[in-house]
Amino acid sequence: GQNIDQPTEMTATEGAIVQINCTYQTSGFNGLFWYQQHAGEAPTFLSYNVLDGLEEKGRFSSFLSRSKGYSYLLLKELQMKDSASYLCAPMDSNYQLIWGAGTKLIIKP
Amino acid sequence: DGGITQSPKYLFRKEGQNVTLSCEQNLNHDAMYWYRQDPGQGLRLIYYSQIVNDFQKGDIAEGYSVSREKKESFPLTVTSAQKNPTAFYLCASSGLEGSAGYTFGSGTRLTVV
Numbered sequence: 001g002q003n004i005d006q007p008t009e010m011t012a013t014e015g016a017i018v019q020i021n022c023t024y025q026t027s028g029f030n031g032l033f034w035y036q037q038h039a040g041e042a043p044t045f046l047s048y049n050v051l052d053g054l055e056e057k058g059r060f061s062s063f064l065s066r067s068k069g070y071s072y073l074l075l076k077e078l079q080m081k082d083s084a085s086y087l088c089a090p091m092d093s094n095y096q097l098i099w100g101a102g103t104k105l106i107i108k109p
Numbered sequence: 110d111g112g113i114t115q116s117p118k119y120l121f122r123k124e125g126q127n128v129t130l131s132c133e134q135n136l137n138h139d140a141m142y143w144y145r146q147d148p149g150q151g152l153r154l155i156y157y158s159q160i161v162n163d164f165q166k167g168d169i170a171e172g173y174s175v176s177r178e179k180k181e182s183f184p185l186t187v188t189s190a191q192k193n194p195t196a197f198y199l200c201a202s203s204g205l206e207g208s209a210g211y212t213f214g215s216g217t218r219l220t221v222v
Contacts, residue, residue, distance in 0.1 A: 004151075033210045042199055042213035043152075050208070087151070095140075095206055101151040 002026050004100030006088050011106045012078055020073045020086050020103045028093020034062050034073045035087040037102065043087055046073070075105075083107045111136045115200050115214030121222050122187070122194065130185045130217045132200035141183035142211065144199045145169060152199065158183055159205060187219065195221045 003025045012018040024032070031050035035043035049055055049064035049071065061074040073086055085102040092098055113134040122128045132141065140159045144152040154167030158177040172191025177183055183202075187194045197218050201211040 030206075031208065035210075040197070040216075040218075042216050043211075044213070045210050048208070048210060095203075095208075096154075096157070097211060099144075099152040101149075104149075 002092065002098045004088055004090070004098060006086075006100050006103045008101065009104045009106065011108060012075075014078055014080060014107055014109050016078050017074065017076050018078060018105065020075075020088075020105070022071045022073075022088030022100070024069050024071070024088065024090045024098070024100075026090045026092045026098055029066065030091040030093065030095055032062075032064055032071050032088065032090045033097060034060075034071075035089060037085045037087060039084075046086075078107050080107050080109070113200060113202050113212050113214040115198075115217050117217060118215065120217055120219045122219060124221055125189045127186055127188050128219065130187070130198055130200075130219070132183045132185065132214055133181055134183075134202045134212070134214075135181060136202055136212060137180070138202035138212070139180070139205045140203045141177070142201045142203075143167075143173070143175065143183070143185045144201065146197045146199060155185065155198075194219055 005023045034046040036046050037043040047062035054063045059076045064071045085104045087102040089097040116131045142157045143155040153169050155173050156175040158164035174186045199216050200214040203211045
């Protein structure tokens, strides 16, 4: 079957660094996406990894290991506006995104 | 600017009534999707369509219906057969290979009163 595993909730301090881990199992693989979703809003695209390694984009970086079925999202210099849910979504062989429940990140001053 | 528009943003429905949620995109995307999201939960796929006049059931299609008469439009009808329709509904679109990910509309919050 297809499965996504992420922590349900994490707490971090403003200005710090946090790493959100994701393990996945899919039928085929066409890359992995990370989305950010603020409460009551639609998800917005953060990053896409299709090859192993690290992709950096400003304060956000995403890592992928295809052989381990593992990805992480690294957020640096945390700001209060980063309080949101972070969704790990691998793409299966039919080019469909598979969604887990996401990780709710709480930032404290 | 290209984008995907959902309307209305908030919708109230009486029990026993059908209601239709609108989703329009001008991104020239082939694929369109409808998701339901309940509080604290992930996205669950209701229906998707990869081409005009064709659509497929997702994981929770019971009590819902869709049509895809035009590439730009993918309306969702929540029928009276859906026993617990109160939720946040999200429409998304993508190119067929999806390598750019999905673009989401702003969502419709449906409440049964």
